Amino acid sequence: MTIDAVRSPTLDTYFAYVANLGTHTFYMMFLPVCFWCGQTTGGRALVHMLALGVFWSGWVKDLLCLPRPLSPPLQRITMSGSAALEYGFPSTHSTNAVSVAVYMIYHIQDGGTSLPESFQLPAIIACYWYAISIIIGRLYCGMHGFFDVVIGSLLGAAIAWIQLYYGPAYDNLISQGDWYWALLSSLAILVAVRFHPEPADNCPCFDDSISFAGVNIGIEIAHWHFAKSPFSWDHPVPSTIPFSLSKLGLIRTVLRLLVGVVIVFVWRAVAKPTLLKGLPPLFRQIEYVGLSLPRRFFKRASQYTKVPRLLKDDNVIPPARDIPKFISSLGKPRKRTVSVGPQSEADAREMLAQREIHRKQSLRDLQSMSSNGDIAVSTAVVDIQEAPDQSKLLGHDLAQGRSPYQSDSEQEKVVFEGIEKPRVRYDVEVVTKLVVYAGIGWLSCEGNAVLFALMGLGLR
Incomplete structure (x- = not known):
């Protein structure tokens, strides 16, 4: 039985929507809320798992350069313009969905959550439904083949196992240890980014890996520093942002979240153009003395005078101006996302x-x-x-x-x-993304927590 035999407008719409729940954008918009609501352990676990999932699945994609299933005969259904530009093996959606589902199911069954017993079984079923829907959806939407999702799922399960057994010890090492542990962790991430394979095509996997690497660096530094700050709680774990819904109330909690989101977007809107403008002269000097580390498909600073305004250059967090357009597009997924023919x-x-x-x-x-x-x-x-x-x-x-x-x-x-040509990419974008997303990680774990306390939206 072929996919065409079971396709329907209802399933097209369902799997188009579900795919959004496995994107980098969804996770990155959701993760800061975990920290601001006092869920430090869960937030750090999700960041670690998603960063590992995005990095290692992207690493394998760029190393092997195996394309997505051929279209035609398949029709592809996606709401992400960049997803079709990536390679197909393994499935990053499957990796992330399985790692998150396995982690959540383990903690629900182990009693590691505050869920009432009557809600535990529905929560477990929801986790299974989420992961299975993502996996089947990647096949249904023509974005992946069978082995893409199988290997991606196995990778996700392995990442969840690593986090469950080694994550708590690592968190304690960072929060309770000396400063150099956070520094060594950040340096290890930078080395991993440097030795990311160079693909045969202009693939955005590397950009996504950089974004999550930056977030990881930011939360490690914040976790170490915030644990020693008077603004943090040591319960249930060190470096917890103080939160209690009963004490804050619903209105202050909503205001807290809105302020946090606005600060993140303001940081991104200010830091990104500043770095893109200020880094090229520095990169030219570095290149002049022979210390540049060129990467394929990225134009060197000596080959341009300035970085123009970049459009659609971020696959993780869209600019604030694009959010209304993104939300409005959710109402008509099938009309906008069915495509036939080569896209990369x-x-x-x-x-x-x-x-x-x-x-x-x-x-x-x-x-x-x-x-x-x-x-x-x-x-x-x-x-x-x-x-x-x-x-x-x-x-x-x-x-x-x-x-x-x-x-x-x-x-x-x-x-x-007939293929849309990839935009020109600039060498300064790599460092810009690292700094911007490291800042987002720091704001999520420490910076906004201090601001909440100063604005009367926190607890002491």
């Missing part, structure tokens, strides 16, 4: 390779029939002898104005011309 350079190469494989197979079959005296064949007709799946490729080619009689070079040129 990897897709284009995969389609051309599959076409060549089918063409050669057709040639062998026809030559075999000819040698048996069944038919007389010439290679001129091979291009229109299509395998079953290839017939969909042919139909898509004709719809896009491509002829099956074009030469290989002509077909390749036409296919690549």
